[in-house]
Amino acid sequence: MTNTFAEQVYTNGEIYTVDTNQPWAQAVAIAGDEIIYVGNNDDVQTLINEKTKVIDLEGKMMLPGFHDTHVHLISGGMQ
Numbered sequence: 001m002t003n004t005f006a007e008q009v010y011t012n013g014e015i016y017t018v019d020t021n022q023p024w025a026q027a028v029a030i031a032g033d034e035i036i037y038v039g040n041n042d043d044v045q046t047l048i049n050e051k052t053k054v055i056d057l058e059g060k061m062m063l064p065g066f067h068d069t070h071v072h073l074i075s076g077g078m079q
Contacts, residue, residue: 006047013057
């Protein structure tokens with residue numbers, strides 16, 4: 001773990017990590033544009049301070065982001 005405090009923490013989730021060594025987690029902590037922790041609800045508490053925004057996922061699933069910036073409407077539809 002790191003000595004940095006998180007700006008955002010997501011807890012109580014079913015978080016799919018895409019890591020074969022740890023495919024599922026309960027919590028994720030973010031500082032700046034980096035994920036600084038992936039693991040359980042108890043251990044993430046050390047990264048939370050009064051400025052941290054904590055989001056309770058209430059058991060919902062979190063997946064890695066999938067991004068598509070655009071589609072060419074006609075060719076995209078035909079494919």
